[in-house]
Amino acid sequence: MLVLDIFIHLILLILFPPFLIGFINKVKAWTAGKQGPSLFQVYYDIEKLLKKGAVYSSTATWIFKAGPILTSASLVCAGLILPMMRNHSTFGFTGDLIFFVYLFALGHFFLLISALDVGSSFEGMGASRGAAFGTFAELALFSALAIFCIPAGSPTFKSVFTALPWKTWGFAHPAYLAGALVLLAVLLTENSRLPIDDPNTHLELTMIHEVMVLDHGGPDFAFILYSSSLKLLLQADLLIHFLLPFPSHLTEEGVLLLLSGILGIGILIGILESVTARLRLQRIPQFLIGAFILTVLGLMISFYRGAP
Amino acid sequence: MQVLILISLLILGTVPLLILFFAENEKLILAVGTIGNGAACCIGLTAALGALITGETCSLKAVWSLPLGKVAIGLDPLSSFFLVCIFLVSGLSVLYGNGYFSYEIGKKKLKSPLIFSSLLTASMVGVVISRNGILFLMSWEIMSLSSFFLVTFENERREVRRAGILYLMASQAGALLLFVLFALLNRNSGSFNFNSFHISYAKMPRTADLCFLLALLGFGTKAGFWPIHIWLPEAHPAAPSPVSAVMSGVMIKMGIYGILRTLLFLGTPPLWWGGVVLGIGVVSGILGVLHALTEHDLKRLLAYHSVENIGIITIGIGLGLLGKALNNPVVTFLGYAGALLHVLNHGIFKGLLFHSAGSVIHAAGTRNMEELGGLYRFMPVTGSAFLVGSIAICGLPPFNGFISEWLLYMGGFIGSSHFFSTAGELLCLTAVPALALIGGLAVTCFVKAFGITFLGNPRVNIPVKIHESNHSMLIPMILGSFLCVLIGCWPLGILNIITPAAAVLGGGASGTASVLKTLARVPYFAALLFILILLFSLLRWKLLQNRDVRTASTWSCGYTTYHTRMQYTASSFAEPILTPFASLIHSQIRHGKKVDGYFPAEARYEKHLGDIAHQKWFLPSIRKAVGFLSQLRILQHGKVQLYLLYIGGAFVMLLIWLSIWGGH
Numbered sequence: 022m023l024v025l026d027i028f029i030h031l032i033l034l035i036l037f038p039p040f041l042i043g044f045i046n047k048v049k050a051w052t053a054g055k056q057g058p059s060l061f062q063v064y065y066d067i068e069k070l071l072k073k074g075a076v077y078s079s080t081a082t083w084i085f086k087a088g089p090i091l092t093s094a095s096l097v098c099a100g101l102i103l104p105m106m107r108n109h110s111t112f113g114f115t116g117d118l119i120f121f122v123y124l125f126a127l128g129h130f131f132l133l134i135s136a137l138d139v140g141s142s143f144e145g146m147g148a149s150r151g152a153a154f155g156t157f158a159e160l161a162l163f164s165a166l167a168i169f170c171i172p173a174g175s176p177t178f179k180s181v182f183t184a185l186p187w188k189t190w191g192f193a194h195p196a197y198l199a200g201a202l203v204l205l206a207v208l209l210t211e212n213s214r215l216p217i218d219d220p221n222t223h224l225e226l227t228m229i230h231e232v233m234v235l236d237h238g239g240p241d242f243a244f245i246l247y248s249s250s251l252k253l254l255l256q257a258d259l260l261i262h263f264l265l266p267f268p269s270h271l272t273e274e275g276v277l278l279l280l281s282g283i284l285g286i287g288i289l290i291g292i293l294e295s296v297t298a299r300l301r302l303q304r305i306p307q308f309l310i311g312a313f314i315l316t317v318l319g320l321m322i323s324f325y326r327g328a329p
Numbered sequence: 330m331q332v333l334i335l336i337s338l339l340i341l342g343t344v345p346l347l348i349l350f351f352a353e354n355e356k357l358i359l360a361v362g363t364i365g366n367g368a369a370c371c372i373g374l375t376a377a378l379g380a381l382i383t384g385e386t387c388s389l390k391a392v393w394s395l396p397l398g399k400v401a402i403g404l405d406p407l408s409s410f411f412l413v414c415i416f417l418v419s420g421l422s423v424l425y426g427n428g429y430f431s432y433e434i435g436k437k438k439l440k441s442p443l444i445f446s447s448l449l450t451a452s453m454v455g456v457v458i459s460r461n462g463i464l465f466l467m468s469w470e471i472m473s474l475s476s477f478f479l480v481t482f483e484n485e486r487r488e489v490r491r492a493g494i495l496y497l498m499a500s501q502a503g504a505l506l507l508f509v510l511f512a513l514l515n516r517n518s519g520s521f522n523f524n525s526f527h528i529s530y531a532k533m534p535r536t537a538d539l540c541f542l543l544a545l546l547g548f549g550t551k552a553g554f555w556p557i558h559i560w561l562p563e564a565h566p567a568a569p570s571p572v573s574a575v576m577s578g579v580m581i582k583m584g585i586y587g588i589l590r591t592l593l594f595l596g597t598p599p600l601w602w603g604g605v606v607l608g609i610g611v612v613s614g615i616l617g618v619l620h621a622l623t624e625h626d627l628k629r630l631l632a633y634h635s636v637e638n639i640g641i642i643t644i645g646i647g648l649g650l651l652g653k654a655l656n657n658p659v660v661t662f663l664g665y666a667g668a669l670l671h672v673l674n675h676g677i678f679k680g681l682l683f684h685s686a687g688s689v690i691h692a693a694g695t696r697n698m699e700e701l702g703g704l705y706r707f708m709p710v711t712g713s714a715f716l717v718g719s720i721a722i723c724g725l726p727p728f729n730g731f732i733s734e735w736l737l738y739m740g741g742f743i744g745s746s747h748f749f750s751t752a753g754e755l756l757c758l759t760a761v762p763a764l765a766l767i768g769g770l771a772v773t774c775f776v777k778a779f780g781i782t783f784l785g786n787p788r789v790n791i792p793v794k795i796h797e798s799n800h801s802m803l804i805p806m807i808l809g810s811f812l813c814v815l816i817g818c819w820p821l822g823i824l825n826i827i828t829p830a831a832a833v834l835g836g837g838a839s840g841t842a843s844v845l846k847t848l849a850r851v852p853y854f855a856a857l858l859f860i861l862i863l864l865f866s867l868l869r870w871k872l873l874q875n876r877d878v879r880t881a882s883t884w885s886c887g888y889t890t891y892h893t894r895m896q897y898t899a900s901s902f903a904e905p906i907l908t909p910f911a912s913l914i915h916s917q918i919r920h921g922k923k924v925d926g927y928f929p930a931e932a933r934y935e936k937h938l939g940d941i942a943h944q945k946w947f948l949p950s951i952r953k954a955v956g957f958l959s960q961l962r963i964l965q966h967g968k969v970q971l972y973l974l975y976i977g978g979a980f981v982m983l984l985i986w987l988s989i990w991g992g993h
Contacts, residue, residue, distance in 0.1 A: 095858065134784065
């Protein structure tokens with residue numbers, strides 16, 4: 022059973038992420054009344070990129086080439102710690118939640134410096150924005166996670182997910198609702214979705230994530246596409262674990278919960294992207310600081326009314 | 330072990346004499362200094378590590394001709410731990426200094442930096458091992474003075490002299506408070522011996538409070554708490570790089586040691602002490618890194634990061650105090666162990682960063698990041714060392730900074746959890762978002778520092794030919810990088826030797842086993858990460874084999890004539906993140922001619938970001954004080970006759986006083 026669990030976990034980590042992006046695009050197309058690209062479009066894109074050669078800037082060092090690899094590796098490592106079909110992962114340990122967030126930060130760091138490696142003003146701009154918004158997102162993320170960690174007594178996925186009061190509709194507590202909303206805001210920011218960044222735009226001046234990877238091509242860009250879809254999957258997975266009661270053993274129910282939860286998040290993002298406009302760049306820090314303040318409110322509720 | 334440490338002290342004391350009396354030849358001075366100090370550091374490091382592992386405690390008393398008690402020195406795990414930090418960072422810097430100062434032979438006199446480096450190391454050792462207040466303060470003053478002479482090495486430059494004076498004033502002001510502190514301790518115990526100092530908060534709360542605040546301010550000036558850090562970003566950049574590494578890596582930690590040692594005299598702390606210390610940590614951490622982001626001078630940037638890291642260490646001490654007040658030994662352990670480990674870690678990676686920054690400055694001749702760029706291709710070893718240091722200081726896994734920050738996060742989470750209804754728990758929780766914000770800002774700042782300095786292209790034509798540094802400078806950097814990875818990938822090894830030091834501070838052993846068990850997992854994840862990187866690299870290499878791989882210029886949006894000045898600069902990189910914090914930073918905007926009309930002529934706009942504590946609080950109040958005190962200049966007019974009159978007047982007053990109240 023354990024082997025099967027690890028096997029499915031790995032398969033999900035390696036093969037599933039691009040599907041989620043394809044699914045979101047399909048939802049967006051449907052909402053707009055269009056046919057839209059295939060559900061498997063991102064797989065085709067990655068396949069095409071993997072077959073290509075590469076062009077490197079004469080300015081770039083090995084950091085430019087290593088960036089996508091290091092980012093992918095740290096995200097896969099983070100994905101192994103995060104529970105998927107169960108309420109804990111085989112590889113989890115005490116304090117793994119902090120390790121998980123910091124592996125994300127490690128990936129982010131390498132993406133940022135590989136953007137600066139080509140000496141382009143556009144990529145510098147993207148890195149500057151990515152770093153700024155990433156900082157505020159990390160603040161909001163840790164504060165939101167703190168709300169959930171209080172009853173568990175430890176920043177550990179296993180104890181957090183088991184300590185949530187599922188019997189009494191745990192997440193309906195206002196503090197938890199605030200935490201979940203903030204996690205969603207962080208997910209949208211870190212994955213450059215609307216209203217933070219429009220994944221469809223291709224104007225360098227307004228982009229955040231895409232502009233950081235302008236000079237990447239071929240297999241390197243395939244790694245970037247893969248790692249960014251993996252990042253989305255992991256954060257969606259993190260969010261639904263706070264909203265749905267996952268079993269402690271590998272069961273069909275767990276798989277079903279995972280798939281429906283992830284696709285639910287996909288539909289939510291798709292609809293959100295269809296009905297919202299981009300925020301002005303100056304508004305994004307305010308959006309994220311607002312999210313942080315929401316977590317402070319949540320913490321205050323926990324503090325004065327007692328932890329749920 | 331104690332004997333070995335005394336031997337190393339003896340060597341450190343002999344080296345200045347040797348240099349002073351026997352050597353005239355600059356090369357010989359450098360060799361004597363390097364070999365002597367290096368040997369002393371090696372012997373000392375071995376002894377201190379041995380003492381820490383065996384958990385040795387000992388003390389030694391000797392008769393002293395001064396009428397202030399006996400010379401008392403001693404070792405306990407806390408002292409041994411700080412000795413390890415001192416000898417490690419000083420040792421690496423001695424080796425680095427050998428390379429660094431070899432470029433100065435024939436240009437400057439090398440006597441003073443080498444003599445005072447020995448004295449600085451010796452006096453820091455003295456601070457850590459003294460068990461007598463007078464000896465402690467003497468070592469403390471020698472430490473301050475010798476570092477003052479090191480800071481003013483390049484005293485032909487005006488800003489260096491100013492920085493030196495500021496440093497001297499700040500350290501003497503801090504020392505003044507320490508004199509009061511030790512006088513208070515002495516009054517209550519009747520002796521200057523550390524083991525007689527006992528002011529229990531339970532019995533004498535007011536006196537204990539006073540001692541606590543005095544220690545916080547007096548030692549905090551040396552440690553560089555915000556806002557009494559203002560000397561730090563001036564003095565560290567002014568000093569030569571090997572000295573900056575020692576000052577930033579270990580000397581400011583003597584302030585931390587002082588606070589920890591004083592806390593041991595004061596018994597069980599009340600809750601508000603923990604709150605205050607935690608608050609200082611949070612403020613220093615956040616404002617330190619914010620001001621680092623405003624800097625484009627490489628060494629000033631690193632100096633502000635020292636303020637930030639002192640903040641992180643202080644958060645740990647705050648958590649330790651809160652754990653004690655809440656009677657939660659696990660939180661106490663996590664706080665103190667995190668703080669101590671961060672003391673060591675910061676020594677290693679800040680030394681590493683100052684060393685590589687020193688190489689950059691030596692090679693390029695400027696500290697201004699806006700003029701640098703693309704240095705990685707010319708100095709790959711220095712660049713890699715700076716990269717390792719950057720990842721480590723950001724607290725990213727699997728490097729050493731992560732382990733200490735992880736311990737502090739655990740302390741914050743565990744201290745606040747379960748019931749979450751008392752003020753102490755709420756205070757513990759503030760450590761979590763604070764560390765998250767500090768971590769995020771540090772990532773931004775080091776992406777900036779590394780990316781702008783080492784990547785891209787040089788922003789101006791640097792007239793000198795850029796070259797990699799000599800081996801004597803590179804080896805300490807390689808060793809430092811190796812230590813960052815070693816501690817990060819094998820934290821249990823280092824934590825086992827930190828546990829006894831944390832136990833001295835009251836971080837009990839119960840409940841710590843589960844934390845240590847967790848850290849045993851870290852090597853596996855580090856290995857997994859490396860395996861994944863290897864696999865992906867192999868995949869990429871395999872795919873690109875026999876494919877068309879070309880080199881072209883960077884995409885510049887269709888512009889045909891790319892210019893290196895088009896690159897993003899350090900200031901523009903930091904702008905989006907600084908805007909929301911604008912009220913915490915002092916900014917000065919000067920408008921020249923504005924952009925006007927359809928065909929604008931030359932326009933001018935300047936914006937200078939500065940330290941709010943320095944520019945807004947200290948400078949105006951110092952100016953006011955000087956303005957007020959300058960009225961006293963009427964007395965100081967330079968006329969000898971009138972001075973003689975003062976003396977005569979004073980004499981007459983004295984006689985009158987004696988004749989009226991003289992007794993007898």
